[in-house]
Amino acid sequence: MARLIPINTFTWELPQTGTMRVPAVFYGDKAAAKALEADVIRQLANVASLPGVVGPVVALPDAHPGFGFPIGCVAAFDPEAGGVVSAGGVGFDIACGVRTLLTDLSVEDVAPARDRIADALFARVPCGVGQGGALRLSDKDMDRMLRGGGAWAVGQGYGEAADLTRCEEGGTMAGADPGQVSAMAKDRQRDELGSLGSGNHYLEVQWVEDILDRASADAYGLRPGQVVVSIHCGSRGLGHQVATDHMAAMRRAAPGHGIALPDPDLACAPIASAEGQAYLGAMRAAVNCALAGRQVITHLVREVFGELFPGCRLPLLFDVSHNTCKAERHAVSGRPRTLYVHRKGATRAYGPGQADLPDFCRNVGQPVIIGGSMGTASYVLAGGARAGELSFASACHGAGRAMGRKQAAKSFPSRKVLAELERVGVVLRAKSFKGIGEEAPGAYKDIDAAAAAAQALGLAVKTARLRPLACIKG
């Protein structure tokens, strides 16, 4: 088994050996490096062996084993060097992500009402496995939604035009091809749009416990004691089915492309190939599905807050996706190139001065939202000055699981987790009782350490630390 070599306090290299075409790197503190699962190291070596990979393959502080690729992984491929796109490199929950809404309410106003708020949100926002969503789409509307994403949702009356400037891609991922999304994928989504889902997805009412960087906090409109609302969800059944369908197609086509897969879960296809283009068109449609879904939920949250706090406005701070593949310009050996950057459990973290950022954050870097587990802290950070050179402009996305769901359910009985949340003053409403144990804070790695490592490396600057008041889960 290959081993990590310490480079500096927060950088660990997996040197290029065997079939690896490039080295891999892990960014994190010593405790995280020691705790890094052998499976992650094996998966990094596999990813670094794929055709057209541009080094290094990056594992972020919250990395843990995933399907083929680790979660918390960034891998870039050069289409002009035989580079590939991999469905496993994006993951099953395509464009799973987080958006944070601001309020003009303070924690003192909201804390006493948190039970009422939690009940109202739980009643209004559909969540849970297989739960129907807020609307049902015809075939025509389905294709329009898959092409238009957040912009489509705003056009349907869910949210406001200003929301779109606060989303990556302006709320619409270009290049979506609904024709590459199977009938089964569309069927699974038919009445699921605007639902939260289950697992680690949540809707959380939070407050700003601490401002850690004045410049970015001012640019983002964050202040101490302020109440915010974060929505964490993805592309539901549609994204899952897109991943399933195209993984199978890529696996079948791999031998024809002369690709020997180190692991069948790494199924991939050359970017220019029919299978590669088909997946990219379908994946982009799934990104739009996730953006539309978060936009619909945003509208529902605003309705609830408008009823409980008349006159209250909830402008969108920003929306980030954690599971994507995007064509971006990056310097390779000093030369700008277009690379297909896979981020799986990783957030884009464009730093200060990046030309394609919206006005409000161009000077300080884009908001990087790191979602915690229920009952623990979350962070807003700003894209860092060194992210471009170190991590293809990426930062970590959360705490990262420390153990699988089965082990978590065994280690943390739901009853005890509920009691502990009550003790720290967090109201929880969950569809699945069993899920509470699986999602116990103890099943996750240390989010403070992940944020600190990201800051120490210059991947991102900590803007604000958030604490939960109420959490809605599937």
Add this chain to the structure above:
DNA sequence: ATGTAC
């Protein structure tokens, strides 16, 4: 993550 399982 997921109509929790080819």
